Amino acid sequence: MEGPTSTGIPNRKLAMWTFIGSECMLFGTLIATYMIYRGRNLVPPYPHDLLNIPFITVTTFVLLMSSLMMVLALAAVQRNDLRATKLWLGLTALFGLIFLGGQYYEFSHFVHEGLPLSRNLFSSTFFVLTGTHGAHVAGGVIWLGTLLVRTVNGKLDARHAETVEIAGLYWHFVDVVWIILFTLIYLLV
Amino acid sequence: MAMTDAHPTGIRSWLTTVDHKRIAIMYFVVGFAFLLVAGFEGQLIRLQLAAPGRDFLDPDLYNQLFTMHGTTMVFFAGMPLVVAFFNFVVPLQIGARDVAFPRLNAFSFWVFLFGGLFLYASIPLRAMPDGGWFAYMPLTNPEYSPGPGIDFYVLSLLISGVGSIAGGLNFLVTILNMRAPGMTFMRMPLFTWMALIVSALILLAFPPFTVGLIFMLFDRSFGTHFFDAAAGADPVLWQHLFWVFGHPEVYILILPAFGIVSDVIPTYSRKILFGYPVVVFSGVLIAFLGFGVWVHHMFSVGLGPVVNAVFGGATMLIAIPTGIKIFNWIATMWGGRLRFRTAMLYAVGLVATFTIGGLSGVMHSSPPADLQQTDTYFVVAHFHYVLIGGTVFGLFCGFYYWFPKATGRMLHEGLGKAHFWLTFIALNVTFFPMHFSGLLGMPRRTYTYAEGLGLDIFNLISTIGAFVFTLSFVPLVWNLWRTWRRGEAAGHNPWDASTLEWTTASPPPHYNFAEIPTVDRRDPLLHPYIEPESRGEGDEPGGAVPRRQPDEPPEPVVMPNPSYWPLVLAAGMLLMTIGALGSLGLTLFGLFVTAVGLFAWAFEPPFGEEAH
Amino acid sequence: MSSHSAGSHPSTRLYVAVAVILAALTALEVMVFYIEALAPVLIPILLVMMAAKFALVAMFFMHLKSDGPVLTAIFAWGVFIATAIVVGLMAIFGKFGA
Numbered sequence: 028m029e030g031p032t033s034t035g036i037p038n039r040k041l042a043m044w045t046f047i048g049s050e051c052m053l054f055g056t057l058i059a060t061y062m063i064y065r066g067r068n069l070v071p072p073y074p075h076d077l078l079n080i081p082f083i084t085v086t087t088f089v090l091l092m093s094s095l096m097m098v099l100a101l102a103a104v105q106r107n108d109l110r111a112t113k114l115w116l117g118l119t120a121l122f123g124l125i126f127l128g129g130q131y132y133e134f135s136h137f138v139h140e141g142l143p144l145s146r147n148l149f150s151s152t153f154f155v156l157t158g159t160h161g162a163h164v165a166g167g168v169i170w171l172g173t174l175l176v177r178t179v180n181g182k183l184d185a186r187h188a189e190t191v192e193i194a195g196l197y198w199h200f201v202d203v204v205w206i207i208l209f210t211l212i213y214l215l216v
Numbered sequence: 217m218a219m220t221d222a223h224p225t226g227i228r229s230w231l232t233t234v235d236h237k238r239i240a241i242m243y244f245v246v247g248f249a250f251l252l253v254a255g256f257e258g259q260l261i262r263l264q265l266a267a268p269g270r271d272f273l274d275p276d277l278y279n280q281l282f283t284m285h286g287t288t289m290v291f292f293a294g295m296p297l298v299v300a301f302f303n304f305v306v307p308l309q310i311g312a313r314d315v316a317f318p319r320l321n322a323f324s325f326w327v328f329l330f331g332g333l334f335l336y337a338s339i340p341l342r343a344m345p346d347g348g349w350f351a352y353m354p355l356t357n358p359e360y361s362p363g364p365g366i367d368f369y370v371l372s373l374l375i376s377g378v379g380s381i382a383g384g385l386n387f388l389v390t391i392l393n394m395r396a397p398g399m400t401f402m403r404m405p406l407f408t409w410m411a412l413i414v415s416a417l418i419l420l421a422f423p424p425f426t427v428g429l430i431f432m433l434f435d436r437s438f439g440t441h442f443f444d445a446a447a448g449a450d451p452v453l454w455q456h457l458f459w460v461f462g463h464p465e466v467y468i469l470i471l472p473a474f475g476i477v478s479d480v481i482p483t484y485s486r487k488i489l490f491g492y493p494v495v496v497f498s499g500v501l502i503a504f505l506g507f508g509v510w511v512h513h514m515f516s517v518g519l520g521p522v523v524n525a526v527f528g529g530a531t532m533l534i535a536i537p538t539g540i541k542i543f544n545w546i547a548t549m550w551g552g553r554l555r556f557r558t559a560m561l562y563a564v565g566l567v568a569t570f571t572i573g574g575l576s577g578v579m580h581s582s583p584p585a586d587l588q589q590t591d592t593y594f595v596v597a598h599f600h601y602v603l604i605g606g607t608v609f610g611l612f613c614g615f616y617y618w619f620p621k622a623t624g625r626m627l628h629e630g631l632g633k634a635h636f637w638l639t640f641i642a643l644n645v646t647f648f649p650m651h652f653s654g655l656l657g658m659p660r661r662t663y664t665y666a667e668g669l670g671l672d673i674f675n676l677i678s679t680i681g682a683f684v685f686t687l688s689f690v691p692l693v694w695n696l697w698r699t700w701r702r703g704e705a706a707g708h709n710p711w712d713a714s715t716l717e718w719t720t721a722s723p724p725p726h727y728n729f730a731e732i733p734t735v736d737r738r739d740p741l742l743h744p745y746i747e748p749e750s751r752g753e754g755d756e757p758g759g760a761v762p763r764r765q766p767d768e769p770p771e772p773v774v775m776p777n778p779s780y781w782p783l784v785l786a787a788g789m790l791l792m793t794i795g796a797l798g799s800l801g802l803t804l805f806g807l808f809v810t811a812v813g814l815f816a817w818a819f820e821p822p823f824g825e826e827a828h
Numbered sequence: 829m830s831s832h833s834a835g836s837h838p839s840t841r842l843y844v845a846v847a848v849i850l851a852a853l854t855a856l857e858v859m860v861f862y863i864e865a866l867a868p869v870l871i872p873i874l875l876v877m878m879a880a881k882f883a884l885v886a887m888f889f890m891h892l893k894s895d896g897p898v899l900t901a902i903f904a905w906g907v908f909i910a911t912a913i914v915v916g917l918m919a920i921f922g923k924f925g926a
Contacts, residue, residue, distance in 0.1 A: 032393035034898050038316045042389045044899045045419060048906030049381060052423035055910030056457060060431070060442070062914065063921045067448040084858050091854060095847035098889050102840055145439030148447045155434060155442075173818075199889045203882055209854075210878040214861050215871060392898070420909050456917060507909055511920070523920055 043193045047200045054204050057159060058211060061152045070147035074216050077137055086129035087209045090164075093122030094202045097195045104178075107185035113178050116191075119198065120171040123164055130161045153212070160208060163201045170194050232778035234318035235726050237622070239325050240304035246329055247296030253336075254288035255685065257281045262646075262682035265675050268667040278663035279346035280365070284335075286349030287369065290465065291376060292332040294603070297611050298472045299324075302387050302411045304622060305614075308717035308724060309405045311396025311733045316389040318776040319817065324383040326786030331376025334793060338368040345369035348661065350462065351432070353443035353454040358436050364797060370433050371793045377422050377429070378789065384418030387411055396716065398735035402496070405715045406489065407614075409496050410475030413503045414468050420507070421464035428457030437796075452517055459510035467506045469603065470570075471499060473610020474541055477563045480617050481545050483713040484560035485552030488739055491544045498537030505534040515583045516590045524583040531581035535574065542571055557711070558632030562613035565640050569605025573598055576651065591661075594654025600647045604639075612639070620710050624722040625703030631695035638688035646681025649674035714739035727773040781820060785813030838888055846888045853877050 032038060068074075100115030134154070142150045174194060177183040183190070233239065261281055264273040273281065303321065307314055315321050338344045345365040347356040356366045391412040395404070404412075431442035432454065441447035443454050482489045489495060511519065511527035545567050554560070576598040580586040589595055612635075620626050653674040658665060665671050709718035718741055720729055733740070791806030857877050860866055866873065887893040892900045918924065 033395040033399075034392055036393065036896070036898060038389055038393050041393055041899070041902075042317065042385055044902050045385050045388050048902050049385070049419040049423055051903075051906035051910040052420050052913070053427060055914050056424040056427040056460075059914040059917045060427070060453065060457075062918055062923060063453065064449060065923075067450075069446075069448040080858065080861065084854070088851065088854060091850050092847065094850075094885060094889050095843060098843045099840065102837070102843065105837070144434075145441075148441050148444075148449050151434070151440035151442055151447075151449075155430070155440070173815075196890055199885050202889075203885050206878060206881045206885070210857065210874050214857060214874050416905070420906065424913070450921070453921075456920070460913060460917075507913070508916075519920060 243300035280344035323782035327379035335372035406478035407475035425461035573601025597650035620706030642684035
């Protein structure tokens, strides 16, 4: 469907990397805002009142391991092992869902503890930054779910390894962003 | 699907088109319409300021008009006209049949159009934004701007920004990946080079603005505190986010004009471009430094001597690569056999007037000088010299240069020259006096001024100049009408230009090239009349390019299918945007339409046969 | 379409090894966070480990190590400008003054 490209890199893969480069600026701006406003919150509750390090360490670990599942799914589809592809794609999406569930629990817990979105500067920056990341995870879960359904229906095999690879690039980038957020928001509280 | 049949016409073919040349025409027509509307808004502003103490416009309407004028000119006239040229020229210059993602290209156009229409829906609803094109906080917070006006600004720029980022992505991949065999980076035409750099700038500059707009939207709609000083935040953050985007945006608007001029001047000088690698690398350097100068828009905030000195220095630095290009163009013309066709007049006009705007820019790169000039008409004079004398002249230059290629008809030279001289006179008559009114202390964005301050005569001259601007469209429209009725045929290469787009028919067939050309030099069509001493290495005349007439494709050419889904996806996003003004139901319905559009798009075979 | 990069990608064994290192680094990060004695140097330690994790995912899971310089350049460009903007804005807002 496409001829050879000038760089040898498939168009869609190059596009995904370019998109990721652009996303660096999106998250960079959000992170800059969070970091600038750190310690300027005037109204309780404050970050250290609420942030639960052990809990978030667990969901961080889950998201990290989902990246392993993702590369295993790619390796499986590249050798046309569709059974393993389904397994690993399904697990990646499932781990993503667990992470989102953790985020849902965390958000509702915070709101319950007196930190709705409009409460103070901390709630504004925290919810918009982690919420943007969560929206990216949710989009990734839907994407992976679509690939899983296509594999189950027999419409995705080794000829579509590039499609899985591109979804994987997106997924790993979302993971990489969380690696940064975990350190900056939670560990440097 | 091999579409060797006649190209379809009719409204449906335009709604579903993915052809980069047709998308270019749509971008151009809509962008030009917005240019006229925003120009009319500027004309109204000038009428109000023609004499001291006039009450032609009340202060509120005046605020709304300068906001709409600036916002429209930058986002809905300047950018789409630039993108129109990207669309038409880039695939032809690199020897490709279309862009990398034709449906994404159509989507970019539709969201841009919907964003612009959404902004202008604020007029019948009597809720035009009035916070300036920069919408500074805290003026634009719900307390000081309670109506929906600022929401129209925020939402229209959010939705059209999605289209801009998609466009940047598309052209970056297109230029990196779709070049004809043999077209290395250092053989790319300058316009394509600048399109590549600008695409990268769009991708990096728009996200900070998008984030800032989301903060503003959340502050206004959901009670967050991103710019709320009472909660410990700093409203100045908005200025930073805006100008981190806003300054690269200036280069997004000017570099394509530089690219056009760098292709046009060699053509009408019958020489190759002087110092091609230097022009390329100074473009790259401008793009790089462009991210380190944003604070020069904020010297008067009071960020301290260190910050101001660093950014003032960086601003002076960025003038160097810009100045280098001016010398490259002059050296290209030096000793050439110059032909002053209309496009060349605009190119030379750009070199002259952009230099004036550039010099006044260097003046306020120095913080102490800037503190005297900021928020006065001196700055208005500066950026209109840059944006009209640079961007608009560059775009008209490209318009006269590529019009025969796009339509197959020649424009009338006399009318074109009349158009040039009228715009050239109008620019200088309107904006040169503003240097004086500005240095006399006349503030921007104020709806009137008092008598006896020495400002009257300068303002009267400026207003007369604005009328000349309006008048300048007469020869342009006459020219278009005349050419439509009885323009002479253009032929493949009416200007004896040297780049690939001139090897195919005018207008090009929808597949552009019957056979993808192979390139072995920088100027593939370099004409034998070029004197040997001005030739570069390997620039011997002669054709490495297939000279076969593209009447019949020798083999079936696989072209992308037309598609409704880009339009559906954009419509879904428009519905979400309208819903964001206060209807959750409409937002959810828009989300549903967006999802349908996305999935239908993803599973629609883009190239006719089953995509494997 | 499938043949493009299949051969050059790392093996399953390497993927698992990278994941083990990532998990170990995460555990180490949290441990460091709880050790009082490290409090004065907590920020540099955590930033270094964060960068290491970032690099591991980008190089191996996202295949930048084997996929050639063009993609690395595009990503590095985005990361560089974004980092510069973050650090620049933090400096302007006096976050490094104390």
